[in-house]
Amino acid sequence: MSRLPRSLSILLSVAIILLGAYPLFGDVLFPNKHAFLMQKLTGIMIMAVMAMSLDLLVGVAGLVSMGHAAFFGLGGYMLAMLSPEYSAANLWVVLPAALVVVAIASAMVGYLSIRTSGIYFIMVTLAFGQMGFYFFNDSKLAGGSDGAYIMVKPAVEILGVSLLNLGDKRTLYYVGLGALVGVYLLLRVVLASPFGRVVSAIGVNENRVRGLGFDPVAYKLLAFTIGGTIAGLAGFLAAIQYGFVNPATLSWHHSGEALVMVILGGMGTLFGPAIGAFVFELAKMGFESVTEHWLLPMGAMIIGIVLLLPKGVGGLLLQLFSGRSKMEGGQ
Amino acid sequence: MTTFIAGTGLHTYYGSSHTLHGIDFAVRRGETVALMGRNGMGKSTLLKSLLGIVNPRQGKVTMNGADVTGADTHAIIRRGIAYVPEGRGMFHNLTVREHLVMSARPGNDGRRDWTYERILETFPRLAERLGSLGTHLSGGEQQMLAVGRALMTNPDLLILDEATEGLAPLIRREIWHVIRSIKETGIASIIVDKNVNVLLGLADRHVILVKGEVVYDGSDLTPESEILKRHIGV
Numbered sequence: 001m002s003r004l005p006r007s008l009s010i011l012l013s014v015a016i017i018l019l020g021a022y023p024l025f026g027d028v029l030f031p032n033k034h035a036f037l038m039q040k041l042t043g044i045m046i047m048a049v050m051a052m053s054l055d056l057l058v059g060v061a062g063l064v065s066m067g068h069a070a071f072f073g074l075g076g077y078m079l080a081m082l083s084p085e086y087s088a089a090n091l092w093v094v095l096p097a098a099l100v101v102v103a104i105a106s107a108m109v110g111y112l113s114i115r116t117s118g119i120y121f122i123m124v125t126l127a128f129g130q131m132g133f134y135f136f137n138d139s140k141l142a143g144g145s146d147g148a149y150i151m152v153k154p155a156v157e158i159l160g161v162s163l164l165n166l167g168d169k170r171t172l173y174y175v176g177l178g179a180l181v182g183v184y185l186l187l188r189v190v191l192a193s194p195f196g197r198v199v200s201a202i203g204v205n206e207n208r209v210r211g212l213g214f215d216p217v218a219y220k221l222l223a224f225t226i227g228g229t230i231a232g233l234a235g236f237l238a239a240i241q242y243g244f245v246n247p248a249t250l251s252w253h254h255s256g257e258a259l260v261m262v263i264l265g266g267m268g269t270l271f272g273p274a275i276g277a278f279v280f281e282l283a284k285m286g287f288e289s290v291t292e293h294w295l296l297p298m299g300a301m302i303i304g305i306v307l308l309l310p311k312g313v314g315g316l317l318l319q320l321f322s323g324r325s326k327m328e329g330g331q
Numbered sequence: 332m333t334t335f336i337a338g339t340g341l342h343t344y345y346g347s348s349h350t351l352h353g354i355d356f357a358v359r360r361g362e363t364v365a366l367m368g369r370n371g372m373g374k375s376t377l378l379k380s381l382l383g384i385v386n387p388r389q390g391k392v393t394m395n396g397a398d399v400t401g402a403d404t405h406a407i408i409r410r411g412i413a414y415v416p417e418g419r420g421m422f423h424n425l426t427v428r429e430h431l432v433m434s435a436r437p438g439n440d441g442r443r444d445w446t447y448e449r450i451l452e453t454f455p456r457l458a459e460r461l462g463s464l465g466t467h468l469s470g471g472e473q474q475m476l477a478v479g480r481a482l483m484t485n486p487d488l489l490i491l492d493e494a495t496e497g498l499a500p501l502i503r504r505e506i507w508h509v510i511r512s513i514k515e516t517g518i519a520s521i522i523v524d525k526n527v528n529v530l531l532g533l534a535d536r537h538v539i540l541v542k543g544e545v546v547y548d549g550s551d552l553t554p555e556s557e558i559l560k561r562h563i564g565v
Contacts, residue, residue: 003462194432194433194435197425197429197432197433198433200422200424200425200429201422201424201425201433203424204422204423204424205420205422207384208416208420208422210403210404210405210408211382211384211404211405211408211414211416211420212405212408212414212433212434212480212484213405213408213409213412213436213484214405215403215405215406216405268424
């Protein structure tokens with residue numbers, strides 16, 4: 001992945017600073033809707049984490065997964081199942097435990113699906129995702145189709161001293177922002193490493209990579225596991241925010257929404273899918289407030305963006321700021 | 332010199348099309364072999380059969396005496412081969428620097444003769460284009476990058492399939508100069524190229540393929556050799 005043009009980096013940094021400042025001045029701009037918007041933005045930032053994790057698979061490694069939400073949902077379910085009913089779970093225990101379980105699940109699903117490609121890979125991941133959905137929907141493990149509540153937010157303490165109150169909406173907003181920035185930087189580092197370059201090359205031509213002496217299966221499996229685990233982190237954060245998980249979080253509809261965010265934002269750009277999450281969720285919110293048939297204008301908007309910006313919003317920004325597209329992989 | 336790679340009795344098919352007819356082909360350590368023949372005679376198929384890109388239906392491929400028939404391509408390559416395919420094989424989402432860095436690894440005996448710095452010294456043009464995407468380079472620069480990327484793996488055997496095809500004469504001369512200097516370092520190579528005169532002066536041994544069979548394997552070819560005129564058209 002090429003280095004971002006300096007002016008685009010500055011623009012993205014300003015956007016992050018504005019997001020960081022929103023809780024401080026939001027009630028002046030939107031006095032009646034401030035709390036709602038802050039919650040909405042928290043949810044969007046968490047979805048942006050999910051979209052970036054999917055971009056690692058779809059936009060970088062060329063693995064179009066339709067089961068990515070399974071890992072998102074599993075992350076949330078792990079929090080629900082590991083949390084005591086009427087007291088706070090210890091975040092330092094439940095978060096690593098949830099991520100380890102999601103990583104193992106991702107590695108297992110990846111191991112069984114990576115050897116397929118194209119439409120078969122889509123079908124296999126879709127099937128695994130739906131297996132996860134029906135597992136939680138039809139079993140009594142965590143409330144079945146009704147889902148499960150997380151009554152008390154996890155405690156973030158060291159030696160009995162509370163560091164963060166995740167029940168506070170503003171705190172949770174900054175946790176979401178931290179996750180967004182942290183995951184973006186982490187994935188940039190991963191993609192700048194020799195491992196990341198090989199994964200990027202696999203997305204272009206797997207056979208050519210094999211001819212250079214790399215085993216594409218091993219690299220794709222590791223990328224799949226990293227992507228799945230980050231999606232699990234997003235699901236874990238979403239479960240903290242909403243205090244509730246249900247099987248719909250694992251369903252293919254949710255995977256499809258994440259895929260739309262990646263496509264709208266620009267595959268393979270990493271920052272683009274994060275923007276795609278904002279475009280998708282804010283447009284959805286806007287259309288919902290205007291008409292109950294909001295899916296119609298939403299569909300028209302998606303078609304319009306795909307037709308007019310085949311490389312997504314991220315591709316457009318790269319073109320504007322670098323004078324030419326440096327994102328030829330994002331087809 | 333010990334044999335580095337050998338194919339014995341190779342029969343390779345594309346579907347029902349029988350392409351290689353029981354070929355025996357070997358390269359010794361440090362040896363430069365020119366693989367010659369008209370288009371469609373099986374040169375690239377022989378290379379692909381040795382590398383496991385196409386699996387021969389009959390015959391055996393060995394490396395340093397170990398049977399690697401049917402092994403995965405990446406596993407065969409890891410045993411010390413660098414393959415520069417026809418068409419150069421650039422990745423359009425990687426820069427020149429990224430192409431070189433991703434391939435870097437020591438040789439099988441721990442050798443690190445070819446470093447990033449040495450590649451840039453060998454191909455100064457690449458040093459000027461480090462931030463450019465691989466596919467934004469000229470044909471000659473792409474070929475230099477393909478060879479540089481191959482050398483970054485510190486191979487025992489370098490395979491060059493049509494390395495100078497479609498290049499301007501000046502660039503071609505530059506590429507041949509580099510190939511000669513690679514030979515002097517003791518790396519074995521298999522070279523497929525249409526420039527017979529250069530191959531005659533460069534290679535230690537020449538192998539001519541006709542319709543999937545070896546019709547000549549030796550080192551006494553001259554530009555006047557009858558067999559060249561008959562099978563290569565020189």
